[in-house]
Amino acid sequence: MAGISNTRLRILNFIRKFLDERDYTPTVRDIARGCNISTPSVVQHHLNTLERQGYIHRDPKVFRSIQLVERKREAISRVPLLGTIAAGKPIPVPTSDTWTSIPEETLQLTDEVTRGKKGIYALRVKGFSMIDALVGDGDIVLVQQTSTVEDGEVAAVWLKIEQEVTLKKVYHEAGRIRLQPANTQMEPMYYQPEDVEIQGKVIGVLRKL
Amino acid sequence: MAGISNTRLRILNFIRKFLDERDYTPTVRDIARGCNISTPSVVQHHLNTLERQGYIHRDPKVFRSIQLVERKREAISRVPLLGTIAAGKPIPVPTSDTWTSIPEETLQLTDEVTRGKKGIYALRVKGFSMIDALVGDGDIVLVQQTSTVEDGEVAAVWLKIEQEVTLKKVYHEAGRIRLQPANTQMEPMYYQPEDVEIQGKVIGVLRKL
DNA sequence: AATTATATGATACACTTGTTTTAAGAACAA
DNA sequence: TTGTTCTTAAAACAAGTGTATCATATAATT
Numbered sequence: 119m120a121g122i123s124n125t126r127l128r129i130l131n132f133i134r135k136f137l138d139e140r141d142y143t144p145t146v147r148d149i150a151r152g153c154n155i156s157t158p159s160v161v162q163h164h165l166n167t168l169e170r171q172g173y174i175h176r177d178p179k180v181f182r183s184i185q186l187v188e189r190k191r192e193a194i195s196r197v198p199l200l201g202t203i204a205a206g207k208p209i210p211v212p213t214s215d216t217w218t219s220i221p222e223e224t225l226q227l228t229d230e231v232t233r234g235k236k237g238i239y240a241l242r243v244k245g246f247s248m249i250d251a252l253v254g255d256g257d258i259v260l261v262q263q264t265s266t267v268e269d270g271e272v273a274a275v276w277l278k279i280e281q282e283v284t285l286k287k288v289y290h291e292a293g294r295i296r297l298q299p300a301n302t303q304m305e306p307m308y309y310q311p312e313d314v315e316i317q318g319k320v321i322g323v324l325r326k327l
Numbered sequence: 328m329a330g331i332s333n334t335r336l337r338i339l340n341f342i343r344k345f346l347d348e349r350d351y352t353p354t355v356r357d358i359a360r361g362c363n364i365s366t367p368s369v370v371q372h373h374l375n376t377l378e379r380q381g382y383i384h385r386d387p388k389v390f391r392s393i394q395l396v397e398r399k400r401e402a403i404s405r406v407p408l409l410g411t412i413a414a415g416k417p418i419p420v421p422t423s424d425t426w427t428s429i430p431e432e433t434l435q436l437t438d439e440v441t442r443g444k445k446g447i448y449a450l451r452v453k454g455f456s457m458i459d460a461l462v463g464d465g466d467i468v469l470v471q472q473t474s475t476v477e478d479g480e481v482a483a484v485w486l487k488i489e490q491e492v493t494l495k496k497v498y499h500e501a502g503r504i505r506l507q508p509a510n511t512q513m514e515p516m517y518y519q520p521e522d523v524e525i526q527g528k529v530i531g532v533l534r535k536l
Numbered sequence: 537a538a539t540t541a542t543a544t545g546a547t548a549c550a551c552t553t554g555t556t557t558t559a560a561g562a563a564c565a566a
Numbered sequence: 567t568t569g570t571t572c573t574t575a576a577a578a579c580a581a582g583t584g585t586a587t588c589a590t591a592t593a594a595t596t
Contacts, residue, residue, distance in 0.1 A: 125573080138405075140386070141394045143351055145553055160574055162555070167572095177349070181553055181582060182391040185350045194403070194437060228403060230435040231533065246511070252463045252534075254509060272536050300463055302455065323534035324440065325461075327481050334543080354583060366545050371585065373543085390552065390583055 126164050128153050130173060133184060143182040195232045197225040203241040203248075203259060203274065203283060225258070225324075235321060237263045250299035251285035257325045259285070261318040272300065276315040285320055335373050337362050339382060342393060352391040404441045406434040412450040412457075412468060412483065412492060434467070440531060446472045447530065459508035460494035462532055468494070469531040476528050481509065485524040494529055 132152045136144040144152070146161040155161055165184070168174045177183040225240050232238050243257045251272070253259065259274075267273045269289045275297060276283050286297035286307070295314050298306045341361045345353040353361065355370040364370055374393070377383045386392040434449050441447050452466045460481070462468060468483075476482045478498045484506060485492050495506035495516070504523050507515045 134405075140392075141398075142386075142389075142392050146555090147553070155574080157575055157577090158554080159556085159576080163573075176554090177351075179554065179581075180351075183349075183351050183554095189350070226437045226439045228435040228437055231440070231535070233535070249461070249510060249512075252458070252461045252466075254461045257461075301458060303458075321536055323532070323536070325532035326440070326442070327530055327532075355585090356583070364544085366547090367584080368546080368586085369544055376542095385584095388551080388584065392584095 125153070125155075126168055126173075129161065129164050130168065130186075133174070133186060137186070137189075143184045145182055194226050194228055195234075195238065197227055197232065197238050197240050197260065199225060199240045199242060199258070201241055202244045204244040227260075231322060231324070232260065233321070235262055238321065239263070240324075247282075248285050250301045250304050252300050253285055253323055254325070257323055259320055260322040260324065262321050264319050265316050267316055267319050272320040274317045274320060276317050277309070278313050278315065279309075283317065288316065334362070334364075335377055335382075338370065338373055339377065339395075342383070342395060346395065346398075352393045354391055403435050403437055404443075404447065406436055406441065406447050406449050406469065408434060408449045408451060408467070410450055411453045413453040434533075436469075440533070441469065442530070444471055444530060448472070449533075456491075457494050459510045459513050461509050462494055463534070465534070467533040467535075468529055469533065470527040471530050473528050474525050476525055481529040483526045483529060485526050486518070487522050487524065488518075492526065497525065 129149055132149055133144060136148065136152070146158040146165065149161045149165075150156065150158055153161075165174065165176065169176060173187055175185045175187055238260055240258050240260055243253055243255060243259060246255055248254075261274060267288050270287055272285060273288045274283055275286055275288065284297070286299060289296040289298060290311075291308075293310075295309045295311055296306050297309065297314070338358055341358055342353060345357065345361070355367040355374065358370045358374075359365070359367055362370075374383065374385065378385060382396055384394045384396060447469055449467050449469055452462055452464060452468060455464055457463075470483055476497050479496055481494060482497045483492055484495055484497065493506070495508060498505040498507060499520075500517075502519075504518045504520055505515050506518065506523070
């Protein structure tokens with residue numbers, strides 16, 4: 119926030135508030151009124167500066183066309199909730215037609231949460247089998263579809279021997295795979311590469327209380 | 328989508344597209360041009376109908392004030408990240424001027440996550456002291472400012488004796504307060520009412536991996 | 537067929553609003 | 567001081583824009 123004066127900050131905040139409340143842009147006169155500025159021309163002058171500094175964008179001659187540059191990036195992603203995840207069953211890996219069919223529910227999340235990643239889906243956790251990943255019953259895990267992960271990333275791993283799915287940090291070690299619980303007090307588990315199957319990468323957890 | 332004619336659907340879609348592209352509302356004349364309608368009055372007529380049917384809302388006399396009702400529900404809340412939460416220190420309870428000052432960071436969350444609640448702020452968890460609430464280092468807790476909670480709700484509780492903050496389910500029992508960890512395998516703690524202070528209600532947890 | 541409701545059209549009024557112009561006070565460095 | 571830059575100020579123009587009015591056409595209903 120370099121080179122932004124007090125009045126201009128007030129104006130920016132007023133525009134933000136106005137947009138939040140009414141979903142359309144204030145006029146220069148609205149801003150003047152809201153910021154205790156006596157005349158449109160002063161607002162005009164500050165808006166010119168703010169536009170030059172890259173904080174806002176306006177379409178010339180178009181009424182109520184102020185756009186906050188910071189909000190341009192606030193895209194909303196719609197993430198399908200594709201089912202549940204529990205210890206004893208593989209997670210429902212989406213197929214091409216899963217994406218187009220109607221999901222049980224759709225989460226609307228900002229890129230703040232999904233970080234713009236593609237191929238994200240959500241699963242609701244059932245039961246307490248993932249406590250050691252700090253994931254409880256009812257939590258929602260956000261999964262990115264992939265069959266490989268980097269060392270240290272949390273993955274939904276299918277354990278072929280136990281016939282169980284689990285959420286663990288994955289490390290590739292010489293001749294074996296180390297699965298490390300998020301709860302650092304717990305011991306890691308070791309598997310032969312052929313005994314585990316990466317079903318997806320966990321990119322987030324959401325708990326609504 | 329009952330009782331919506333072809334032209335009105337075209338108008339609705341045009342408004343949606345216009346909003347997506349330019350972030351401000353079209354005028355009746357924009358709509359006329361975009362939908363091959365020869366005159367503002369026809370658009371006006373359809374907008375009246377759409378408003379009566381509840382698809383849109385307009386502020387009378389205000390230019391470019393059409394609001395899509397469907398998008399009201401996917402409102403984005405901006406939640407300020409006001410600091411960190413750790414075992415040994417009280418959480419930074421926001422004061423009136425905290426809200427207007429510039430937060431360290433602002434999370435953009437859909438109402439999907441905040442459920443439209445007001446007075447929400449976010450705290451980043453530091454350390455592993457809240458493992459028993461299934462909250463780990465780096466997690467973000469969403470807190471609603473309040474000093475009272477209902478039985479069973481998860482609260483940020485300041486323990487006066489230990490001089491510690493903790494996240495627990497709160498139950499008011501006869502003459503004492505029961506603090507129950509989210510991890511059901513762990514034992515509850517009991518306190519005298521005067522020894523605990525509710526600092527806020529935890530409405531969600533967000534973990535980005 | 538007659539009536540009513542709905543959709544389309546053209547035009548015009550009055551208000552809203554972006555923008556320009558001109559001026560002057562305030563802050564600050566040379 | 568002087569000059570320069572930034573900010574505030576008032577007023578007015580020209581264009582954008584919501585809306586009303588009147589007229590006609592088309593569809594639905596009785």
